[in-house]
Amino acid sequence: MTIWNANLYDQKHDFVSKFGGSLVDLLAPKKNERILDVGCGTGDLAYEIAALGANVQGIDASHDMIIAAQQKYPDITFHTMDATLLDLTPQFDAVFSNAALHWMKQPDEVIQNIYNALKQGGRFVAEMGGHSNIASIVWALQKSMEELKLSYIEDYFPWYFPTLEEYQAKLEGAGFTVEIIKLYERPTPLQGEDGLRNWLMMFSNKLLQHLSEIEKEQIYKKCEELLKPEFYQNHQWVVDYCRLRFVAIKK
Ligand code: BEZ
Numbered sequence: 001m002t003i004w005n006a007n008l009y010d011q012k013h014d015f016v017s018k019f020g021g022s023l024v025d026l027l028a029p030k031k032n033e034r035i036l037d038v039g040c041g042t043g044d045l046a047y048e049i050a051a052l053g054a055n056v057q058g059i060d061a062s063h064d065m066i067i068a069a070q071q072k073y074p075d076i077t078f079h080t081m082d083a084t085l086l087d088l089t090p091q092f093d094a095v096f097s098n099a100a101l102h103w104m105k106q107p108d109e110v111i112q113n114i115y116n117a118l119k120q121g122g123r124f125v126a127e128m129g130g131h132s133n134i135a136s137i138v139w140a141l142q143k144s145m146e147e148l149k150l151s152y153i154e155d156y157f158p159w160y161f162p163t164l165e166e167y168q169a170k171l172e173g174a175g176f177t178v179e180i181i182k183l184y185e186r187p188t189p190l191q192g193e194d195g196l197r198n199w200l201m202m203f204s205n206k207l208l209q210h211l212s213e214i215e216k217e218q219i220y221k222k223c224e225e226l227l228k229p230e231f232y233q234n235h236q237w238v239v240d241y242c243r244l245r246f247v248a249i250k251k
Pocket of ligand 1: 102129159203
């Protein structure tokens, strides 16, 4: 399980919800529509959607994220809930998800549960890390562990970054019509000189769970060394995000 630090997430990783902004345009929420935000984090995009007049509920598997979301936006309903275990009758006009589905390594269950939660004709609008997402960071983590003679445990790899074809087939297999789907590179700036280190501290916990704090420190340092020449320019880290974005309709 990934333990999230909701404070660090809001202070250093607000790019996650900022970049998600245009995904809200793609969702185009209408007044009084019922919308479920899957993997809502600290609730910023749920709030944006609610501000456009929709009736939003947010779920996230992290209880800390949900507590933070509820404190920030007390008028929105948030629940701690793992999308893999979601069991809802058709009631939502749309399901929205930004930067969350790649943390869910049982995509078939998640897609089926979202399908079940949607009314007929309802839309599933989402963006997630796609194939090759953060390939350089994954490479640097593996290389650092190898060089430091620390074991890399495949089962601890926390992400699912599918190809376009693979995810489209899963959506269609569940009964969706895929209206839009694209995979594209979106180089992503990380805040400050410690941007990469902060990113690793926030997001690589699960992969490094078997290591001591000293070993993790060695890995952060080695990753910085390995990635700096290509990904730190003009005092700015910019890393290689690849996004998979889609709109799918429940037939
Ligand atoms: C992403 O948004 O692509 C992402 C964020 C954290 C870890 C891995 C991927």
